Amino acid sequence: MRWDRLFDDLEAQLGAEERRERDSEVADRTRRERASVTLSARFAASLGATVRLRLRTGAQVRGRLVDLGEDWLLLRLESGTDAVVPVHALTGVADLPGRASTARTARRFALGYALRGLSRDRAQVAVTDVGGQITTGTIDVVGADFLDLAQHAAGESRRAENVTGRQTLPFSALVLVESR
Numbered sequence: 275m276r277w278d279r280l281f282d283d284l285e286a287q288l289g290a291e292e293r294r295e296r297d298s299e300v301a302d303r304t305r306r307e308r309a310s311v312t313l314s315a316r317f318a319a320s321l322g323a324t325v326r327l328r329l330r331t332g333a334q335v336r337g338r339l340v341d342l343g344e345d346w347l348l349l350r351l352e353s354g355t356d357a358v359v360p361v362h363a364l365t366g367v368a369d370l371p372g373r374a375s376t377a378r379t380a381r382r383f384a385l386g387y388a389l390r391g392l393s394r395d396r397a398q399v400a401v402t403d404v405g406g407q408i409t410t411g412t413i414d415v416v417g418a419d420f421l422d423l424a425q426h427a428a429g430e431s432r433r434a435e436n437v438t439g440r441q442t443l444p445f446s447a448l449v450l451v452e453s454r
Contacts, residue, residue, distance in 0.1 A: 311374045313361070317342050319375035325349075327359060328366035329449050331406040335359070343381040346388050356453050358392070360385050363404075363449040385445055390416045392453060396432060399423070401443060402450040409441055410454075420444045428454055 317339060326336040327349070335357065337349035347359045392399060393413040400410045401423060412432035415422040421443055426436040 314342065314344070315374040316370055316372075317347060319373045320371050323369070323371060325370055326368040327364055328368070329359070329402075330363050330365055330404050331402060331449050333402070333406070333450075335450065341381065343388055344384050346385045348388070351452070358385070358388055358451040358453075360445065360448050362446065385448075386416050386418065389413060389421055389451065392451070393421075398428065398432075398454040400428065400450075400452045400454060401441075401448065402452075403443060403447045404449055405447075409443075411437075411441070414440075419446070421448075 320339055321341070322338065324336065324338050326334055327347075328334050335349065335351060337351040337357065339347060340350050340356070341348040345361050347361065349357050349359060351357055393416050396412055398410065398412055400408050401421075402408050409423060409425055410428040411423045411425040413421050414424045423441045423443060424432055424437045425439040425441055426432060427438075430436040
């Protein structure tokens with residue numbers, strides 16, 4: 275009888291050690307899997323969700339995540355306007371669901387391509403830079419890492435008599451590009 279209790283005790287100790295090793299391995303695999311998740315994959319899984327973005331200017335914008343590319347997000351703001359937000363302009367995201375998507379992480383084109391669409395459509399925009407300065411106008415040219423903005427008052431069409439100046443903005447200075 276003594277031997278049975280001894281063997282049962284040894285068996286229980288062995289089982290407990292195996293469970294600890296298995297739990298440790300599961301925790302390690304979970305950490306490794308989480309370490310491979312990108313912010314882009316988290317955004318992709320959140321398409322259609324409402325998020326609040328904290329920008330480099332200190333401002334916050336809230337809206338529904340409509341689309342995303344490799345380095346930009348498209349939000350439908352609560353005001354009803356659409357805004358392109360370069361990912362480099364983010365300092366934080368609130369209300370971002372914890373899941374990730376590997377099926378479709380992002381559109382394959384970068385910020386410049388998205389801005390060229392606004393330029394082609396001659397959309398009136400309000401551009402916020404890293405200093406918090408808001409400039410309104412129409413995007414005339416989109417280069418590899420900059421855009422040229424014909425400045426004019428919001429609500430006015432881009433005609434020579436309405437243009438009050440031209441501004442060249444590097445992509446690195448862009449925080450928010452709202453289409454009006």
